[in-house]
Amino acid sequence: MNDRPVHLYGPRFQTDPTGLYQEMRAEHGPVVPVLMEGGVPAWLVIGYREVHHVVSDPAVFARSSRRWNAWEKVPEDWPLLPLVMQLPTVLYSEGEEHRRRAGAISDALAGVDAHELRTVATRLADRLVDEFCGSTGADLRAAYTARLPALVLSWMYGLDDKRGDLLAADMTTMIDGGPAAMDAQRALMAAMAALVAERRASPGNDVVSRMIGHPAGFTDEELVPELIVLLGGGNQPTGEWLGNALRLMLTDDRFADSIAGARRSAREALNEALWEDTPTQIQAGRFAAHDVELGGRLIREGDLLLLGLAGANHDQRVHQGVHGPGRQGNHAHLSFSHGEHGCPFPAREIAETIAVTGIEVLMDRLPDLELSVPATELRWRPSPWVRGVASLPVTFTPAPPRGDT
Ligand code: HEM
Structure with missing residues (x-):
């Protein structure tokens, strides 16, 4: 088992993540020492059983980043x-406080x-289709x-x-992280604060009112931060x-053949995309509550463990050689974690x-x-954390707008 850390960045996370995870597994086993940007250390857990074990034992693998032993390196x-910053939300809370927040979110x-x-x-x-169907092409x-989930989530909030x-628009700007990202985040905070005030005064049949x-x-x-976590946590991976499922349907013969029967193949393609190209490739993370052994490694108290969900989904111990539509009905991937x-x-x-x-x-x-370009020309977003075209x-062929939407 190799102790040399792997750099958690670089083009292979986009061009060949499956091959990369296979190499990591062969060289390092299911728990890989990694260096994130700036040389900040962590463990990347890529074994299916090991990820399952970590997420099933919150007393040992805890969620609060206050426990992190590497803050001085950051x-x-x-x-x-933003991946580890302790914000008072469901994401980083533990125990009773987590149950309180997560229960309310689930109920809402x-x-x-x-x-x-x-x-x-x-x-x-x-x-949305009306906006571009009159032309002959679109991105x-x-x-x-990238737009549909945010619109549906906004409707769920009663907007x-x-x-x-x-x-x-603000969500997209914020996630793209360009120069306008901070302004967009401020606008989002202000919009959420205004919405909460409105719903307190006059509740409706919507997620915000149910949370209140x-x-x-x-x-x-x-x-306010909880509502933003819900929006961001929902919008980006759903988009x-x-x-990723559409890409599969447009590039993979197994699905292209059945595009005409989209009702059957949509669910198949979505399930296949969760196995092959899950949106959250790596989720940060968990923090060891005390020294513990995992996958043959000694994890020290306060160490950060990154959940390698894509790596776990590609673990041969779970794949058993079944690919494509034949895998229909097998939802044992870890793409939604556990x-x-x-x-x-x-x-x-939803x-x-x-x-x-x-x-x-x-x-x-x-x-x-x-597709208007060869499949080989499609590019992935430059990130080891998320996978998206x-x-x-x-x-x-141009089509008339429905108009009544
Ligand atoms: C309507 C859409 C969605 C909403 C509102 C939503 C909401 C949430 C929330 C509130 C959490 C935090 C749970 C907690 O800490 O207790 C969460 C976690 C998570 N969600 Fe979703 N989500 C959505 C869609 C998705 C999709 C499409 C994926 C990927 C296929 C996904 C993958 C995850 C993962 C990997 C976690 C982290 C789990 C962990 O740390 O163990 N979510 N989601």
Whole structure:
């Protein structure tokens, strides 16, 4: 077992993550010493069993980054700070406090009516398609996959389409991390604070009102960051999931053959995308509550463990040689993580409804959709943490807008 740390950056995370994880497993085993940007150390857990073990034992592998033993190595302007910065939200809370926050979030999300969600997602997907269907081509990422989840989530918060559009634009700007990102984040905070004040004065049938009225008794100061975590945690991976599944359908013969029967293949492609190209490749993380052995490594108290969800999904011990649509119905991937901090179940269902609807509407409206560049020219976003296409340029025969959306 090799002790030389692997650098957690570089182009192979985009061009060949599967090969890279295989090499890491062969050289280092299931728990890999890594150096993040700036030489900050961590353990990347890429064994299926080991990731499962870590997320199932929160008493040993805890969530609060206050426990981290490497804070003194972190420069003030460290680009990965948002991944570990302790904010008072569900993400970093532990024990009773976590149950209070996570319970309220799950209850608020479970209150979303499945039928209404489907109807609204269809309307919003149709509205987005209307914006580009009159031409002969579009970048589906910019025009569609990155926008649809934010619009649906905004509706779930009780916002009308106009405010939803503003929120969606701010979310995209913030996630893209350019010079306007900080302003967008401030605008988002202000929008959430205003929304909470409105709903306190006049509650409705929406996620924000349900969070306010929940017995968990959130203060405004607690609610605003929590609502932003929910939006960000929902918008980005759902958009990448939709985009990665569409990429699969447009590039992989096993799915291309069945594009005409999109209703069957949408769910298959989405499931396959979670195995092959899961949106959250690496999730940061857990912090060891005390010294512990894992995958033959000695993990010291306060060490950071990164959940290598993509690596775990590609662990041969779980793959058993089954690929493609034949894997339909096998949902044992770790793409939503697992355990106390795993993605809440109602959130997974909402994400799936958005993604299935997004594919079905697109295939229904633009049935001869195809890539406008060779598949080999498609690029992935430059990050080891998330997997999503940088753009998804397509062509199609122009179609009339539906207009009533
Ligand atoms: C409507 C869409 C979604 C919402 C509202 C949502 C919400 C959340 C929330 C609130 C958490 C924090 C749970 C906790 O710490 O207790 C979470 C965690 C997570 N979610 Fe989601 N999510 C959505 C979609 C997705 C999608 C599409 C994926 C990937 C396929 C995903 C993957 C994850 C992962 C990997 C975690 C981290 C789990 C961990 O640290 O163990 N989520 N999500």
